[in-house]
Amino acid sequence: xxxxxxxxxxxxxxxxxxxxxxxxxxxxxxxxxxxxxxxxxxxxxxxxxxxxxxxxxxxxxxxxxxxxxxxxxxxxxxxxxxxxxxxxxxxxxxxxxxxxxxxxxxxxxxxxxxxxxxxxxxxxxxxxxxxxxxxxxxxxxxxxxxxxxxxxxxxxxxxxxxxxxxxxxxxxxxxxxxxxxxxxxxxxxxxxxxxxxxxxxxxxxxxxxxxxxxxxxxxxxxxxxxxxxxxxxxxxxxxx
Amino acid sequence: xxxxxxxxxxxxxxxxxxxxxxxxxxxxxxxxxxxxxxxxxxxxxxxxxxxxxxxxxxxxxxxxxxxxxxxxxxxxxxxxxxxxxxxxxxxxxxxxxxxxxxxxxxxxxxxxxxxxxxxxxxxxxxxxxxxxxxxxxxxxxxxxxxxxxxxxxxxxxxxxxxxxxxxxxxxxxxxxxxxxxxxxxxxxxxxxxxxxxxxxxxxxxxxxxxxxxxxxxxxxxxxxxxxxxxxxxxxxxxxx
Numbered sequence: 281x282x283x284x285x286x287x288x289x290x291x292x293x294x295x296x297x298x299x300x301x302x303x304x305x306x307x308x309x310x311x312x313x314x315x316x317x318x319x320x321x322x323x324x325x326x327x328x329x330x331x332x333x334x335x336x337x338x339x340x341x342x343x344x345x346x347x348x349x350x351x352x353x354x355x356x357x358x359x360x361x362x363x364x365x366x367x368x369x370x371x372x373x374x375x376x377x378x379x380x381x382x383x384x385x386x387x388x389x390x391x392x393x394x395x396x397x398x399x400x401x402x403x404x405x406x407x408x409x410x411x412x413x414x415x416x417x418x419x420x421x422x423x424x425x426x427x428x429x430x431x432x433x434x435x436x437x438x439x440x441x442x443x444x445x446x447x448x449x450x451x452x453x454x455x456x457x458x459x460x461x462x463x464x465x466x467x468x469x470x471x472x473x474x475x476x477x478x479x480x481x482x483x484x485x486x487x488x489x490x491x492x493x494x495x496x497x498x499x500x501x502x503x504x505x506x507x508x509x510x511x512x513x514x515x516x517x518x519x520x
Numbered sequence: 521x522x523x524x525x526x527x528x529x530x531x532x533x534x535x536x537x538x539x540x541x542x543x544x545x546x547x548x549x550x551x552x553x554x555x556x557x558x559x560x561x562x563x564x565x566x567x568x569x570x571x572x573x574x575x576x577x578x579x580x581x582x583x584x585x586x587x588x589x590x591x592x593x594x595x596x597x598x599x600x601x602x603x604x605x606x607x608x609x610x611x612x613x614x615x616x617x618x619x620x621x622x623x624x625x626x627x628x629x630x631x632x633x634x635x636x637x638x639x640x641x642x643x644x645x646x647x648x649x650x651x652x653x654x655x656x657x658x659x660x661x662x663x664x665x666x667x668x669x670x671x672x673x674x675x676x677x678x679x680x681x682x683x684x685x686x687x688x689x690x691x692x693x694x695x696x697x698x699x700x701x702x703x704x705x706x707x708x709x710x711x712x713x714x715x716x717x718x719x720x721x722x723x724x725x726x727x728x729x730x731x732x733x734x735x736x737x738x739x740x741x742x743x744x745x746x747x748x749x750x751x752x753x754x755x756x757x758x759x760x
Contacts, residue, residue, distance in 0.1 A: 318745035329589035349569035505558035513740035
């Protein structure tokens with residue numbers, strides 16, 4: 281009897297722990313899915329400008345306040361590609377209509393080992409009807425958005441999947457590494473298909489701790505006049 | 521008779537034009553209240569880093585894509601001050617809880633000539649009970665957030681008003697120029713009162729085209745690790 285109640289107590293403790301660990305956030309809780317902007321953790325796509333964060337003033341220098349300055353590529357951390365990135369004469373990031381950036385979104389949890397999201401992989405999931413789609417891939421499971429080493433073999437979206445999304449009229453597509461395109465592709469068809477249809481692309485999302493499902497999304501890029509991309513903050517909230 | 525119908529036509533045309541000019545945005549429309557980040561239009565607070573926007577690649581250079589890099593002070597354009605800006609050991613901008621940044625906000629249209637928002641000016645308005653407060657002042661009416669000349673005599677919030685707001689437990693305070701504090705104040709009590717209570721401050725809002733009233737606010741600063749402020753995008757939507 282004593283043995284059985286000890287077993288029961290252990291079982292109940294295990295249940296409590298697993299419930300807490302797997303607890304969904306409260307309905308009102310926003311989840312930060314932005315990657316930190318930090319030279320110690322942020323990967324940089326080859327050829328892009330490095331991240332530099334400086335304190336022009338700081339308490340440790342004897343100042344009475346802290347004052348920062350930043351230098352970074354437009355595609356640092358979580359960021360938005362506007363059509364101008366790959367389309368000559370395309371819409372710059374400051375003029376992409378705000379409705380793309382605020383509203384319902386679906387997080388799709390891709391097959392654990394998928395290195396490419398092609399039409400076949402996309403169609404394994406319930407994506408139709410979703411207005412904004414964010415792909416959670418092995419990039420997130422490997423925590424690559426907080427690993428300063430750039431990983432060339434990141435999971436990307438292939439042209440046939442991009443075409444399906446564009447034809448379906450989605451308002452935004454997101455992915456969890458620094459590009460939605462195969463690394464150093466000589467023919468950037470995924471970008472051309474999406475941006476060519478005016479669909480902004482969010483790259484560098486941090487989706488490690490997010491489960492598949494429907495959310496409210498807010499992703500707001502800085503209002504940088506006339507440029508082709510901008511760093512952004514992105515947050516999600518479970519839809520009731 | 522001919523003369524009267526010409527008068528009538530002119531009157532009707534004037535009515536149509538004024539109705540269009542004063543039209544409220546649709547309920548679902550987000551209003552961009554972020555100042556453009558653009559060296560041609562963005563004022564810079566003296567002592568802060570200048571704004572530099574570069575195209576590392578561009579169609580005009582014969583490239584097949586555009587690729588940008590940016591250098592700017594943390595207090596450029598519309599931005600959020602975190603407690604660390606004036607509080608040694610205070611919360612950095614990446615760790616300010618997201619609930620401050622998303623939710624109901626009230627825009628208060630200050631007296632047209634008010635150069636300071638003190639307790640007396642604040643109490644002329646219906647501000648009590650509002651969880652987030654944005655001040656529209658002559659800074660907006662003069663369009664100073666799109667004027668590269670820095671105006672030292674901007675309207676600011678005085679310490680007595682800041683104390684009332686802090687005591688009321690507001691979650692966020694915003695203003696429409698680069699600082700909420702009197703220019704070059706040797707005693708930055710407004711910042712200390714608000715930031716000391718963990719209330720983030722949004723500066724550099726562009727509120728020229730916004731009327732007084734209740735809105736849904738989203739203001740998202742970049743997630744810059746361990747720093748004291750960050751540029752932000754800020755949007756408003758009329759509450760039904």
